[in-house]
Ligand SMILES: C[C@@](CO)(OP(=O)(O)O)[C@H](O)COP(=O)(O)OP(=O)(O)OC[C@H]1O[C@@H](n2ccc(N)nc2=O)[C@H](O)[C@@H]1O
């Protein structure tokens with residue numbers, strides 16, 4: 600039997616540079632207005648073709664059964680949608696903290712869709728892959744879109760944005776935040792008048808450095824508040840997505856490293872560079 604040939608594909612993390620919650624759909628999903636930026640912290644996925652049609656994750660994440668891993672779900676969804684009879688073996692190298700608001704699972708799913716669409720020769724357009732991706736999670740389409748983007752709808756309506764070079768100090772409080780619980784608590788606060796929906800910004804407005812989920816998460820998880828307070832000594836930090844990670848934008852790498860060094864004995868985290876585009880994005 601011939602040895603399988605693996606190819607390796609990157610799956611970058613994202614930051615939400617702002618996150619406004621502008622409303623709620625009838626199905627319970629919330630409407631957002633958010634600027635997504637890719638950063639250079641990446642998972643990577645080794646993929647080899649199989650001709651038996653099986654989708655096999657060789658190294659499941661402890662606590663996440665292979666069948667519920669977003670990489671496996673993405674591959675099976677593409678098989679169904681394209682009618683492909685080919686399979687794949689997947690090996691996942693996780694570096695993006697889980698439940699951190701950095702979109703790791705969604706990015707892994709997007710990378711599998713992009714890679715297998717090519718390897719299986721499915722020929723689905725980027726738009727068709729994005730429509731498939733949103734079935735796996737609201738964050739998946741932006742990673743298939745491939746450029747830093749302003750997202751509206753639940754995250755599936757995307758327009759490219761151009762962002763200056765920047766480095767980010769990211770602190771990772773030692774909690775995993777369940778996205779659904781955070782949205783649920785935000786919704787409860789809206790219903791009881793303790794919070795309100797933001798207005799979608801107009802094109803002319805400078806994006807506010809605001810995350811409407813931040814105060815909810817800080818109350819549920821004091822560790823997130825502590826990380827924000829520590830970064831506030833150096834600037835104006837923000838939480839990404841539904842947390843738990845928080846970040847501070849810096850204009851140059853030295854500044855970011857200096858800030859991180861001053862906090863690294865108290866917090867885990869890392870310094871990341873903002874990317875101009877997804878590493879798999881080729882401007883054809
Ligand atoms: C908040 C954001 C911002 O980028 O990021 P993360 O913190 O997850 O990274 C995303 O909107 C998260 O997207 P994603 O993580 O793919 O969420 P999903 O799996 O689709 O949804 C998980 C649950 O969160 C709630 N949910 C999610 C997205 C949304 N726009 N409205 C919601 O109400 C729903 O209860 C849903 O069942």
Ligand SMILES: Nc1ncnc2c1ncn2[C@@H]1O[C@H](COP(=O)(O)OP(=O)(O)O)[C@@H](O)[C@H]1O
Nearest residue numbers: 668669670697698699700701702703704705707
């Ligand atoms: N490949 C994957 N990588 C990470 N998480 C995954 C993956 N597949 C499924 N999950 C599940 O999705 C949850 C949230 O994942 P993640 O994308 O890391 O966080 P967030 O939505 O906060 O950005 C995890 O706790 C895990 O149960």
